[in-house]
Amino acid sequence: MDGYRGFLGLLVSALLVGFLSVLFTLIWVLHYREGLGWDGSALEFNWHPVLVVTGLVFIQGIAIIVYRLPWTWKCSKLLMKCIHAGLNAVAAILAVISLVAVFDFHNARSIPNMYSLHSWIGLTVVILYILQLLLGFFAFLVPLAPLSLRAFLMPLHIYSGLLIFGIVIASALTGVTEKLFFALTKPAYSTFPPEGVFTNTLGLLILVFGALIFWIVTRPQWKRPKEPNSVLLQPNGGTPEGVEGSMAINFGKADSESNNEAAARKRNLPLDEAGQRSTL
CATH class of the missing domain: 1.20.120.1770 (Four Helix Bundle (Hemerythrin (Met), subunit A))
Incomplete structure (x- = not known):
């Protein structure tokens, strides 16, 4: 202070x-x-x-x-x-x-x-x-x-x-x-x-x-300082402030990363199937 x-x-x-x-x-x-x-x-x-x-x-x-x-x-x-x-x-x-x-x-x-x-x-x-x-x-x-x-x-x-x-x-x-x-x-x-x-x-x-x-x-x-993890999102985002806001951001990142991994698996799936057929 x-x-x-x-x-x-x-x-x-x-x-x-x-x-x-x-x-x-x-x-x-x-x-x-x-x-x-x-x-x-x-x-x-x-x-x-x-x-x-x-x-x-x-x-x-x-x-x-x-x-x-x-x-x-x-x-x-x-x-x-x-x-x-x-x-x-x-x-x-x-x-x-x-x-x-x-x-x-x-x-x-x-x-x-x-x-x-x-x-x-x-x-x-x-x-x-x-x-x-x-x-x-x-x-x-x-x-x-x-x-x-x-x-x-x-x-x-x-x-x-x-x-x-x-x-x-x-x-x-x-x-x-x-x-x-x-x-x-x-x-x-x-x-x-x-x-x-x-x-x-x-x-x-x-x-x-x-x-x-x-x-x-x-x-x-x-004045009391803001919370360490306090991130105030826009009201139209519908996410409360504070730790919940940072949790929402982390969850959003996690969802996007999981979606990217799923898309990559789909792209690699035909190659894997082709490789398996060629070995057969």
Whole structure:
């Protein structure tokens, strides 16, 4: 890998900042927001930021850069696809639970749902995330899609994944700010109370984590190299990529060689028969 030390430094920084984001979220809800629960109270709502930061921010960020880890380049592409899909599936489950916690809290307190910009962005990004996960599963992991369709979908899959991750960061920041505006009244948010300063720091950590993930995943020199025997055939050839493609080429050569040998035997057959008759 070119620039291995730089990659390692950024990776360690991203993991550290991501872990601190999760830790700060837990400290926020346990120390400043009275803890966690599942009883329709504010304690149930507190699951929402914890699960979102843990799942959609931290775990999704790791899933995005998992292909860039040079220690996994000797692993099969199928294994890495399973790890990538598994991490995203865990993040999606946590995101759905976080939405349930919010709606339960709102309904128990007779608070209207889906009226704020944060709620619009948040629900939209969760829906897009689940659709992205399903599309990736059926198109690339199974895969059920033909090669030509997979080749068409791959750049869209990569772009939409980064777009969704960026929207998640924006949704998390708006959610943190919205919660502070509602919760901090005495003392007011504008008076720089300790909770406000602490949670603003959490927002900066989330932002820095997103920036590090974007930088790592967009560096072409840190991209996972192609498989050693990877030969991508044209879609109209009907042969899948990778080892199967090279196997198809070898089989094609073997078939052509066997056909040539058969033709040579046919050409030599009359001579052999003539020789046998002359000896008789």
